[in-house]
Amino acid sequence: MTLLAVGKVLYIAVYNGASISDVIFGPRPRLLRNSDPFMIDPYGRTVNYLRVSVTDRCDLRCIYCMSESMTFLPKPELLTLEELDRLCSAFVDKGVRRLRFTGGEPLVRKDIVGMIKGLSRHIKSGALEEMTLTTNGTQLEKHADALWDAGVRRINVSLDTLDPVRFAEITRRENHGQVMNGIAAAKARGFLIKINMVALRGLNENELSKMVAWCGAREFDLTIIETMPMGDIDGDRTENYLPLSMVRASLARDWTMTDTPERTGGPARYVRVEETGGRIGFITPMTHNFCESCNRVRLTCTGKLYMCLGQTDSADLREPLRNFPGDDRALHAAIDEAISRKPKGHDFLIDRRDNAKVDRHMSVTGG
């Protein structure tokens, strides 16, 4: 009886020109801002950093990230750039201060720099502090100027080796020269650059010290990352797993490293290299619990929100986005609900029985 009455009211209202959202939430102007802009999770952590994987596609096939025969999402499943803009803007409305675009390879998505440029309106308004990018560098030479014009000032470039032959071995592609040109173009344009290097036993472990010197000479920060068990790859990740405790011990033979108290809300712990003045960040998800200060959530190119890199729970934001065009209240409510489910921490585990503990690839959530 009551259900019938509600249905009748809905029908009359929609028949008279109201949208379903008007009926459910009351009439509101387009894209109203939420009155409470801060996202605080159940453990009291403020969430103010959003990482957005704008595509799962990539022009490289790094052996620890994906298999050679990786299956990518059908293109129609991807959110449009307009939808990504609206989602990012909703997060800015809710208190996100930093956006990082990643992938897959973000720069292989057509017109992505245009979208970033559009979002720079939030920097101009003061709502957003910065937009950054994590890239493999293959397309960087082509896009460095446009990215600068779009308001990006800091870029992370993934580079596991300075040796072209080893680069081909790790990425299964021959673009080493292209990446080096991309890094040079970004440096010339004035970007602050951080190099991401995944530490790989038997592949680049002998090059770590050389990379510290190379980065130091160019005033690049360096982040060294442990392999994480995410998604199936052709081989066994344990073969190349190199704990960063060992990396640090081996670097200590060549460099004087002083711990710094810097924290970014992420998994890196930083040291200052006295000889070069540069910084090295160690990302040790496997051997160190970095979750207590986590300030971030991750959005996929299909509109799924992952509240933790190392867990499978997610929230679907595509539905409220598409079902309520021009009205963000359902979207804001879905974001709030997702944040209320942000877990205390991850439980990554790398072992031979359960190599891919989290079955999605890093290219889905962007790392």
Ligand SMILES: C[S@@+](CC[C@H](N)C(=O)[O-])C[C@H]1O[C@@H](n2cnc3c(N)ncnc32)[C@H](O)[C@@H]1O
């Ligand atoms: C997934 S990539 C996406 C952005 C871009 N394609 C790149 O490579 O920089 C982001 C970062 O994740 C790292 N990564 C990918 N798979 C990983 C894994 N299984 N364990 C640890 N790091 C991984 C990459 O080395 C890269 O630095």
Ligand code: SF4
């Ligand atoms: S790490 Fe980045 S560049 Fe390498 S395959 Fe994964 S997404 Fe592509």
